[in-house]
Amino acid sequence: MKIKTLLVLLLGIFFISGCMQTTANVTASKENVNSITEYNGPKARIAVASFKCKAAKCNGQIGSGIADMLTTELVKTGKFIVLERGEGLNAVEKEYALNTNINKPIRNLEGADILIVGAITAFEPKAGGIAAGGFVIPKGIPFIGGVKLGKNEAYIAADLRLIDVRTGRIIAVATVEGKTSDWKVGGLGGGVSGIGIVGGGLSVYKNTPMEKAIRVMIAKAVNKIETLIPETYYRYNANNTLNNNQQTTINTNHNSINHEKRILLFKENFEKYGIGQTTPFGNWKGNKFEIQMGVQSNGKIGKLLKAHEWRKICLENFRAKNIILTADVNGNGTFYFRVVNKKPFIGYEAHISKDGNIKLDKIAGQTVMTIAKNKINIPKSKWHKIKIIAKNSHISIYVDGVLGIDINDRDKTLNQAGSICVGADCCDAFIDNIYIYKIKD
Numbered sequence: 420m421k422i423k424t425l426l427v428l429l430l431g432i433f434f435i436s437g438c439m440q441t442t443a444n445v446t447a448s449k450e451n452v453n454s455i456t457e458y459n460g461p462k463a464r465i466a467v468a469s470f471k472c473k474a475a476k477c478n479g480q481i482g483s484g485i486a487d488m489l490t491t492e493l494v495k496t497g498k499f500i501v502l503e504r505g506e507g508l509n510a511v512e513k514e515y516a517l518n519t520n521i522n523k524p525i526r527n528l529e530g531a532d533i534l535i536v537g538a539i540t541a542f543e544p545k546a547g548g549i550a551a552g553g554f555v556i557p558k559g560i561p562f563i564g565g566v567k568l569g570k571n572e573a574y575i576a577a578d579l580r581l582i583d584v585r586t587g588r589i590i591a592v593a594t595v596e597g598k599t600s601d602w603k604v605g606g607l608g609g610g611v612s613g614i615g616i617v618g619g620g621l622s623v624y625k626n627t628p629m630e631k632a633i634r635v636m637i638a639k640a641v642n643k644i645e646t647l648i649p650e651t652y653y654r655y656n657a658n659n660t661l662n663n664n665q666q667t668t669i670n671t672n673h674n675s676i677n678h679e680k681r682i683l684l685f686k687e688n689f690e691k692y693g694i695g696q697t698t699p700f701g702n703w704k705g706n707k708f709e710i711q712m713g714v715q716s717n718g719k720i721g722k723l724l725k726a727h728e729w730r731k732i733c734l735e736n737f738r739a740k741n742i743i744l745t746a747d748v749n750g751n752g753t754f755y756f757r758v759v760n761k762k763p764f765i766g767y768e769a770h771i772s773k774d775g776n777i778k779l780d781k782i783a784g785q786t787v788m789t790i791a792k793n794k795i796n797i798p799k800s801k802w803h804k805i806k807i808i809a810k811n812s813h814i815s816i817y818v819d820g821v822l823g824i825d826i827n828d829r830d831k832t833l834n835q836a837g838s839i840c841v842g843a844d845c846c847d848a849f850i851d852n853i854y855i856y857k858i859k860d
Contacts (some may be wrong), residue, residue: 461655462653463499464500464530465501465534465648469504470537476543481539482537493641502530531584532585535644536579539575544624544627573627575598576596576636577636578592581644590825591647591790591791595636596636596639597631597633599631646828646829647790649813651825682857684737684739686855689723696710697710702735703733704732705730709724710722710723716747716804726753726842728846732842733838733840737855738838739839740834742857743807745807747850749773749850755840756839758838767779777818777824781828791826795823806818812828
């Protein structure tokens with residue numbers, strides 16, 4: 420009798436603790452309501468478009484509901500001037516039309532600098548868990564009072580694109596997701612309470628694992644957006660006037676860093692090495708790259724570095740943080756910067772393809788995450804001039820003078836001095852005329 424009582428007590432504790440358990444593969448913003456309301460810095464002007472449903476179990480109401488929730492949370496941060504682009508804008512238009520000519524207000528609708536576009540790529544209210552048969556009680560454990568255990572899991576994922584309204588260029592992309600588990604005791608009537616209310620077309624998921632999964636994903640989305648928007652877009656005061664400490668315009672063709680004072684740290688045209696010579700040579704070490712003769716970017720015949728696919732060479736005894744890196748590339752080149760460690764490899768990797776695709780990755784050991792990508796129109800020529808500008812958290816990448824990526828990444832691990840490496844993506848590439856400058860503070 421005592422053993423049975425003890426088992427009942429242990430199972431009860433297990434059930435109760437299970438009801439409180441929530442797991443997620445994303446984390447919410449570390450900011451709380453108090454810290455958010457204290458933000459007094461410059462703001463970015465943004466708008467959120469309705470999210471498209473690309474998942475089988477998602478519908479239009481869910482997409483608009485996600486957009487509404489994201490809009491609300493962005494306003495709460497205090498870091499954005501958020502412009503209405505949903506049903507509220509339609510209501511404003513109708514109200515304005517109803518005003519008479521006598522008291523009709525002056526129309527002064529504002530435009531956003533950045534439009535956030537999203538697509539729901541996964542929506543599973545019950546992504547996994549135990550079937551209707553319930554939890555299997557181990558042999559020897561009594562089946563207590565008809566109570567059985569069930570599990571519901573919910574999963575949601577969305578792709579985000581941040582678009583510069585003036586140019587139509589994609590500034591940055593991100594994928595956010597949420598997964599929540601909720602254990603319930605069938606015989607006790609269980610259920611989840613106190614999680615919060617999801618409005619609009621999402622109200623059917625009130626007090627379910629999906630509500631929590633959505634809220635976790637929204638928190639992650641807000642955090643991502645704060646991180647990915649470049650500092651140059653944070654240029655408005657709370658009253659919507661331009662901040663005198665910020666640039667008055669956002670120039671997408673060239674960055675203000677281009678005009679800052681710089682000091683040449685390193686240059687390499689590979690002319691001093693022998694034809695057929697392979698690394699290591701000079702300050703370069705790594706995989707076996709060789710020197711070949713070829714037609715250079717200036718149309719003259721000279722020596723070039725031939726980089727082999729999926730390999731790289733790095734500068735030895737070189738470390739710099741705030742830099743401008745320029746080079747000529749023929750083919751699909753890769754350029755690594757702020758390489759803070761080589762074993763395991765930790766740093767940024769910029770992919771520059773000959774068809775205009777640009778991608779910026781973060782690498783740490785065997786893990787890789789793309790933090791920005793874009794495709795731009797570039798001349799159909801063999802050689803292209805690349806420029807990478809890294810100043811503190813701000814990273815810009817240009818190809819033939821066209822801005823392809825402009826992003827802030829506040830990763831403390833990579834916001835420090837590191838080495839430089841070069842290589843190639845799929846297929847070999849030729850690289851020439853590498854210049855590295857230090858940006859003076």
